[in-house]
Amino acid sequence: MIDKIAQTTVDAIGQVADGATVLLGGFGTAGMPDELLAALIEIGPRELTIVSNNAGNGQVGIAALLKAGLVRKIICSFPRSADSYVFDGLYRAGKIELELVPQGNLAERIRAAGAGIGAFFCPTGFGTELAGGRETRVIDGKPYVLEYPIHGDLALIKAERGDRWGNLTYRKAARNFGPVMAMAAKRTVASVHEIAGLGSLDPEAIVTPGIFVSRIVKIERTATQAGGFREAA
């Protein structure tokens, strides 16, 4: 029998090797897997490379992971924000490596990893410093930059509903990086707000089929927290 449902967030993630690459879903307040990040800190792997759109806000989520000293490198598109002070401090002190990637290239490089693409030519960033030193090619008169996939050892994402096969649905703009990150990691763990009986998710509405998901774990909704509802369910 297939049962991907874990009882705790720590059990869901399991062992994580030092030096692992971890893909982290979320954009702004939507889809941040904060509960899974807290469990990752508890597990405590070191020298991580993390891949996420942002580099953390305040003290929670990615910021907490950075503050715990577990991250060697971050690959992201927009590390700077009004309250990204944990990242800012580490970056200015030279204690963290940053690879800055245009947001769409980040998404497509992750998608490519999940889809078995070896590399692809992309027009974004041609002629800019973010494409510096990379192979380029003119195709049908238009210039492109060679981009390589970003593979994860682990992906941590936040979904809305899931079943024991790992099928997932998302909620509104909290979907963001979830579906592509789920495809691109050796092991994908999704938190969900509701565990659905097998067959009760509408097959037409499943966004991430369970083939891309290793474990799901139920978390409570928290009122007015990042990625949460206004009222606890």
Place this chain on the structure above:
Amino acid sequence: MSTTMSYRRRSKDELAARVAQDIFDGAVVNLGIGQPTRVANHLPPGREVILHSENGILGMGPAPAEGQEDYDLINAGKQPVTLLAGGAYFHHADSFAMMRGGHIDICVLGAFQVSATGDLANWSTGEEGAIPAVGGAMDLATGARQTWVMMDLLTKQGASKLVERCTYPLTGLACVKRVYTDLATFECTPQGLVLIDVVEGLAREALQAMVGLPLR
């Protein structure tokens, strides 16, 4: 003040209205963070426009009433928004495929500098020690079918932000089609700037002196 100076800059809302006037019925439009967001408030009645937000929304609506915010439904600037009837959600790779694949008709961005031939610099001033951040600026500038910029024509120090060659780090090459400013509207072409309109009372020669580049 002499009478030759009797012109008035477009206010932020007037500039947004000027941009909105050129957005056609049925267009799919991405409005960048900051000033461009204001364009949504000035779309002429009778024009149905679909707003795209790169975090995965088509058919984005205005901000919710206070107390109705849903933090799973935010725009690219991470502000709570709403979804209009007909709207849809999708993942990030699809969202950026919409740009690169030429499915977004118009994107409107802010800028530090734009060159006469449409090179754009809007993501970094290259300042020493600053935390770099690019987000979707490069994807939008390169991917949308038309990239429009809205900005003040001059810096606070009075230098033209329309330049022969950008000195700030580039966002994209020859990607800007139109530049809407507080004083005039321009088209960027491979042959340089074309003047589309200028605020009332500002002579073409005076404008040209401010820009310091040939205007056709």
